[in-house]
Amino acid sequence: METKIITISREFGSGGRTIGRAVAEKLQIPFYDKELVEQIALGSGFAPTFVEEQVEHSPSRSRFSYAFSHQSVPGVMNGLSTADILWTVQCSVIMDLAEKGPCVIVGRNADYILKDRSDVLDVFIHAPMDFRADRIVRLYGESEKSPEARLNEKDKRRKVNYQHYTGKVWGHANNYDLCLNSSLLGIDTCVDMIVTAARK
């Protein structure tokens, strides 16, 4: 049985990261989440906290997002926005990691970045709003914003970012091999199904 590279895209609060970690443990392959942020930071020169905040933001076209790159390294960044620079480094980091062998990569549009490889299993994890709202309050605590507002904001960012860089609709079944409603199926069943699919 041959294990694949597994990309996991997910709605915020759906349990995608937890599922990804468990899949990696079961298959005994590396799990890239925080490591990805660190490598993108290393490759781009930006601080990890800035990278973490930016990688799923809308690719802003504001004066400030350009001004920074122009002023700090004139000529080199060639008028690219910070979002575009991060995207370029992100593609390179993810393609290099995939070259190393089977692994689980969470988020960062890895499904699209690795679309030309034939050894990738693309997964999308989603769940209804009430399930996710309850989950993020339990996991991340209360906030000034309602859980629904936090979810909508995060989902919107991921959606806009995905559409901008891939030209595709985030969350459309055609982009993935396996889409799972974690609320109905439960975390353990999602893990089992991904492991089964990865071994196909």
Next chain:
Amino acid sequence: METKIITISREFGSGGRTIGRAVAEKLQIPFYDKELVEQIALGSGFAPTFVEEQVEHSPSRSRFSYAFSHQSVPGVMNGLSTADILWTVQCSVIMDLAEKGPCVIVGRNADYILKDRSDVLDVFIHAPMDFRADRIVRLYGESEKSPEARLNEKDKRRKVNYQHYTGKVWGHANNYDLCLNSSLLGIDTCVDMIVTAARK
């Protein structure tokens, strides 16, 4: 273990009907496909062949689609297009079948029609164009049109019909509990995953 009502939506040629039939056999529950057409025909007064051809067509707003209903039963059809009449009967037939207990229903936007029930598992089966093109030539033979043109036409009809009656995007993961790429996973694994999910 409690078995659910299972709706299967599918891209043409992806094997959704074959998968649905196998799931119904494994779970020993009724499989509604042709029977659905017959019941809609019975409820609407149209011939089964006409129903089969129409139920996934775009809801045409042409002069002819109205003219027929106006002229044949004036007053009764109340200006509804034939597509709208079929939709109304289709909703009623599918809701009645679901009332009878666990079953597998293929196509006909059953996921949306049964959206207010909590005992439904919604599945979407899809596959890349080349897999489906090869499959429909093997199953349905050659045609004047290229297999790709036949697939595009069928998919477009299902997409437009779904969007018209549900206001949602056909094939978006959020509409389903389980979306499976039958080309990568294989028919048998798809069947097993649906059976597992139905028993959750």
